[in-house]
Amino acid sequence: MQLARELTTFQRELPELLREPANRNRHxxxxxxxxxxxxDTPESALEAGYDLxxxxxxxxxxxxxxxxxxxxxxxxxxxxx
Amino acid sequence: xxxxxxxxxxxxxxxxxxxxxxxxRIRLLRKHGLPVPTSRHVRAMVDTGASLxxxxxxxxxxxxxxxxxxxxxxxPSTPTGAPFMAAEFYVxxxxxxxxxxxPFKNAWVIAVTGFQPxxxxxxLIGRDVLDYCSFSYHGTAKHFEFSF
Numbered sequence: 001m002q003l004a005r006e007l008t009t010f011q012r013e014l015p016e017l018l019r020e021p022a023n024r025n026r027h028x029x030x031x032x033x034x035x036x037x038x039x040d041t042p043e044s045a046l047e048a049g050y051d052l053x054x055x056x057x058x059x060x061x062x063x064x065x066x067x068x069x070x071x072x073x074x075x076x077x078x079x080x081x
Numbered sequence: 082x083x084x085x086x087x088x089x090x091x092x093x094x095x096x097x098x099x100x101x102x103x104x105x106r107i108r109l110l111r112k113h114g115l116p117v118p119t120s121r122h123v124r125a126m127v128d129t130g131a132s133l134x135x136x137x138x139x140x141x142x143x144x145x146x147x148x149x150x151x152x153x154x155x156x157p158s159t160p161t162g163a164p165f166m167a168a169e170f171y172v173x174x175x176x177x178x179x180x181x182x183x184p185f186k187n188a189w190v191i192a193v194t195g196f197q198p199x200x201x202x203x204x205l206i207g208r209d210v211l212d213y214c215s216f217s218y219h220g221t222a223k224h225f226e227f228s229f
Contacts, residue, residue: 002147002148002168003147003151007151042171042189043187046105046171047105049149050105050106054113055109055113057147058149059149059151060150061150067152068153069152069155069164070152070153070154070191070207071130071131071155071156072131072135072154072155072205072207073128073130073131074130074156075158075195076135076154076205077193077194
């Protein structure tokens with residue numbers, strides 16, 4: 001699975017990120033086993049990811065304990081990471 | 082304001098979309114002297130039941146993109162409270178009206194599978210795009226208008 005390491009890192013670090021109220025609903029940039037930064041928008045996190053890590057895989061995730069699902073009325077089969 | 086008009090087919094209201102890499106990725110490719118992949122043409126159904134747009138996984142693979150986010154996705158078949166996690170990509174979307182591609186916006190979209198060949202499309206235009214458009218479905222006349 002792509003980005004498995006980054007997903008594990010994010011799940012591990014999420015409680016700590018949420019402890020700082022200013023991080024809530026901002027966007028974490030994750031590379032390997034570390035959080036590289038927290039940004040106001042996912043686009044700014046993405047741009048920083050390209051600047052810092054080039055073509056290396058990285059992950060951008062919202063810092064929230066209540067992610068809102070996107071909804072499809074059709075039975076699509078999403079591709080997982 | 083560009084206007085797309087078309088017939089309502091068995092697949093519904095289907096539009097032509099170009100999916101390409103986003104500006105930050107273009108800068109990265111150029112910095113390394115690599116070619117920028119040509120945007121991919123996708124036939125996509127306008128789907129008011131989709132809160133986000135999505136395209137067949139092959140589109141992203143052919144652009145050399147890897148996912149950078151994951152999003153929870155709920156469909157009629159996902160158990161309540163247990164959405165799928167789907168791979169998400171940041172891309173540049175252009176819409177084709179009158180044979181001309183009009184740059185539209187950069188957008189986060191997901192990779193999906195499960196399109197049937199008989200449907201005639203491999204993408205869904207969701208409300209994330211419709212939020213910036215006008216869409217008229219003229220059922221009795223069997224045609225639609227989509228302006229942006």
